[in-house]
Amino acid sequence: MKKLILTTAALALSAGMGVAESHMKTVRLGTEGAYAPFNFINDKGEVDGFERELGDELCKRAELTCEWVTNDWDSIIPNLVSGNYDVIIAGMSITDERDKVIDFTQNYTPPSNSAFMALSEDVDLEGGVIAAQTATIQAAHIAETGATLVEFATPDETIAAVKNGEADAVFADLDYLKPFVEESGGEYVFVGDNIPLGGGVGMGLRESDTELKEKFDAAIQSMKDDGTLNPLIIKWFGDDAQTY
Template identity: 75%
Template sequence: MKNLIMGTAALALSAGLAWADTVRMGTEGAYPPYNFINDAGEVDGFERELGDELCKRAELTCEWVKNDWDSIIPNLTSGNYDTIIAGMSITAERDEVIDFTQDYYPPTVSSYVAASDGVDVTGGVVAAQATTIQAAHVAESGATLVEFATPEETIAAVRNGEADAVLADRDYLVPIVEESGGDLVFVGDVPLGSGIGIGLRESDTQLRGKFDAAITSMKEDGSLNELLKKWFGEDTTTY
């Protein structure tokens, strides 16, 4: 019996320390400039650069794991990776399932984009990526919500007439609108969310503390603001 108890304790300890050797950073890889896959097939973007710096400051060895958005929380809780760093807004609903660090991206607005001005975003058909704060907002707004697995599909829905507008993070939409040659336009803003943080399992309090300390240090020395401006422009919201 004693051996069984000791073995169970050792297993629990080893599970808790599994990330001490390598922390697996889960991301979508499909939401530029937050995160995307570059031409070399590697995770890139604001969150890749930020995550690597946070791991360096926290003295952690990190590797990156790509996962589809619609299963990104279940695969965290089941142990397929140790963090979510994927443009995930901190919400009370998500906080009931996982834990979050402090925000590393301050609260900003989401925006509606359509093919022309004058679109009724409260009574028409609005596309949003599934299980996002934007999808939840559309569902409560009176508009007809059409959900898609990827952000690219939400844009395509507007282009092909399947949806009147799309609602997403403004920073994601800005380059798309700019590169559309006038085919897409902004038609409204709405403030959503409480900032973006790193998601972790609720049991990983020590790991959360390490990342919180690293985020704080980047806020204090100004390097986080520099990264925000590098990836989102000089006019982006900063700390």
């Protein structure tokens, strides 16, 4: 009987250690680091932006130890699935197509508009050449129109394509393009209509990581409930940003 009690106690202790060890595990947050104001690399070489501040707060609320990892956009989902990091927090819009491969938390920004930016208002958006970043909802949208799509690995390359005449316009998230227009002194202009795409931006996780998803879902909801998410959105995206 004593041996049975000791064995049971040992099992209970080892189970408790397993829980403790699981709480100590570092959660790796994968981002692009090239899509301001969502995420970018600052002068110190660190991940910065809206999602850096948000991600750190979500990890704090979920009582998780987190570290940041950068990854090129075009392989960001495959590298999540293969285990190179645990979460995507990279301005990724929630779509049905992506949801077939990975899972998403609830959104932490409302569905937003995508926009066209060009060097002149006199551009042909329907039959011209439109630049978009590879594997984005914007690229998928242009592919279904009569325009010619040219895809680039990074958002900076889409801007360069317009500037050097390789594309007539770039189609991207309005919040990403806004600083380029505002700071260009009239060189860049918005053209055409804004187009709503996607179901808002959320965190992407492997479909097997249900517990981790629940923790981040609860943390996001707590920020919505206590009113701390909206000021963070306004801080990074401006007074006219869509909020909850």
